[in-house]
Amino acid sequence: MDLDQLTQSLARNVKRWRSERGFTLDALAARSGVSRGMIIQIEQARTNPSVGTTVKLADALGVSITTLLDHEQGATVRLIPPEQTVRMWSTPDGSVARLLIGTEQRGPLELWSWRLTPGGGSRSDAHPEGTVELIHVTAGELTLIVDDVPHPVPAGSSATFEAHVPHAYRNDGAETVELMMAVSVPPAR
Template sequence: MQDKKSEISNNAASQRPRRRRRAPSTASDPAHLQFSRRLRVLRRQRGWSLEDLAAASAVSRSMLSEIERGNANPTLAVACRIAAAFGLSVGQLVDGGAASPIEVVRAGDPAHLYRSDEQCRIRTLSPLHLEKQVEFYEVTLRPEGALRSAPHYAGTREFLTVVRGKVGVESGEHRAELAAGDSAHYRADLPHAIVNLAAEEAVVFLVVSYPGGTA
């Protein structure tokens, strides 16, 4: 009788559903989080949607969304395709300079080229890997080119210094002309523009200051 009870007990134990082991979380992996943050910021800096990045990288939109939210850890092959879409190596994409108190933006870093067309060329000089309230740009205006912008968030201001050339600044209905060495600050929650008034390139440094953490 005892042997039969033992056999029944052993059979019951063997038939109990085994508890599945929970997959290890990637949330505490600093490298994974750094990749996710930098990917999100780089994509936004380029003005790309997830669909745009999916087309450029041959990685599905759903996978990119999971990676950006920190829910998926990309394989090396996927990371390489994503980095290549930005013209970077995986190391360049991941390296946000967090290991050093000094972060350098190199002149030839393609990740910092925000825009380049017949009107202007814009380089982002502020850190790409940080969510920030302040953005810093170098703007090169083509001869008689212009950078025209729709209103930003209420309370946004822009600060500008002319390095070379002669430019006009517009904010709503107001206008001002600036030469090399001049600076101005103005409301950027109105339609605004920086216009090259000469037949040669103009270079300005531009700081955009957002209210509260809306950048």
């Protein structure tokens, strides 16, 4: 999906989910911490927001990032070829986070593929209460930081945590870290 398609899908889906939830622009701004003006620009497809802004809106709407970026809703079986996955962030030295697939059944559920080059990392704000992340490291050793406490997760190991606190993923080692991550977000109330 190209950037223009992504911007158009995000505009349409933020507007749709805000309407389905019965949120005014001001209510969504208050819930998400994203300014009313920025939400208007997003809904009018006049801006391509940061990953952090997109995550805040998805959390506030109680949907997955996949749902906000999805341009085709409704099929019973959805096959996502590699070229349609969404690269949410990357660095020049090769670190990357890719959203592979997600669903809205019983609350949003997302599956991610991450690669962190040596010295690479990413921070995340707290997600809504009840959000759970599952991680499986396939290469290297991840340093998972949850509420300022570091946890080493070597290749072949898995971890899970409640993600309603600030958290981060770091590669403090000399080899590239590769991991799979599933994120389950409770439905919006």
